[in-house]
Amino acid sequence: MSDILRLKLLIAYDGRPFRGWQSQATKDAVQDHVEAAFANTIGEKVSVQGSGRTDAGVHALAQIAHADVPTARLEVTAWQGALNNFLPPEIRVLRVTRAAPDFHARFSARGKIYTYRIWNSQYLHPLEIGRVWHMPSALDLDILRAGLVLLEGQHDFAGFAANRAPGYAAEDTVRTIQQITLSRRGELLTLRFEGNGFLYKMVRLLTGTLVRCAQGRAELTFIHELLAEKGARKTSFAAPAEGLYLTRVLY
Incomplete structure (x- = not known):
């Protein structure tokens, strides 16, 4: 069994405080905050890939992202609460599920x-x-x-x-x-x-x-x-x- 688990995240956010989804050098994009929540949860960097960019100020009811995490760290059901503990109130992970290893939030979308x-x-x-x-x-x-x-x-x-x-x-x-x-x-x-x-x-x-x-x-x-x-x-x-x-x- 692989020691890496791919997670699929359903994320909602109020876009007003952020510079869009895509990571910025200033670390004030939604992607930056979600990656920081992963790092605060398990103590190591995790790359989060979204289905696509949203501009600064644009909202999301159902952004999809995926991330690869060590299998042994948390049960899948525990990730939602763990991440939300470290996210600003304008960003919420609504659901976390196990994804197939070849699932890609962007390239699998139709x-x-x-x-x-x-x-x-x-x-x-x-x-x-x-x-x-x-x-x-x-x-x-x-x-x-x-x-x-x-x-x-x-x-x-x-x-x-x-x-x-x-x-x-x-x-x-x-x-x-x-x-x-x-x-x-x-x-x-x-x-x-x-x-x-x-x-x-x-x-x-x-x-x-x-x-x-x-x-x-x-x-x-x-x-x-x-x-x-x-x-x-x-x-x-x-x-x-x-x-x-x-x-x-x-x-």
């Missing part, structure tokens, strides 16, 4: 679901501060729904990806969005994006551009053009980070 929340009212409810995009102006929901249809399916989404430093940009910018749904409950609009993968800031740029059209400040032809030009031109209308949630990773 898709993700993101949710974007918009508070469409003149006044923002105080308990939604930092958790939604406050949009006081009127939105044409028919235009918004028409825009969702344009974005579904397989497209080159380079026009909806923020620029990255050399060496970090995605070489392949073709992605498939299986479904985008819009729901409304009172002042709250919720967009749900399900796709096989998303580029850097893609969901925020999609949402920002859709809202721009729904405000009457851009035509739906703008979306057509961005998809057709395959990155020759990019949208600059990015929705703020605080409305975005990593909702589920699909395996």
Whole structure:
């Protein structure tokens, strides 16, 4: 029997205090805090691999990560409590299970679901501060729904990806969005994006551009053009980070 056990972690976090998921030199990313919790628990460094990056300020309801730990240290059922003892209150491990040795939080994933929340009212409810995009102006929901249809399916989404430093940009910018749904409950609009993968800031740029059209400040032809030009031109209308949630990773 191997003396190394691979754990699968389900993690939720309020993204506001952190510089995203990915480890930073300043050690103030979510990944840094989870790795520090492992080190404090067993006294040695453990590498934690997430399903993907979330930007600074973006929340997660169900980030998935994996980590390899010595088998003899703790029972699987004890890891959740042990890690949460050392994590800030804005990060919680919701579940820990034994994973197959070849499971990889990122490379085993076949898709993700993101949710974007918009508070469409003149006044923002105080308990939604930092958790939604406050949009006081009127939105044409028919235009918004028409825009969702344009974005579904397989497209080159380079026009909806923020620029990255050399060496970090995605070489392949073709992605498939299986479904985008819009729901409304009172002042709250919720967009749900399900796709096989998303580029850097893609969901925020999609949402920002859709809202721009729904405000009457851009035509739906703008979306057509961005998809057709395959990155020759990019949208600059990015929705703020605080409305975005990593909702589920699909395996």
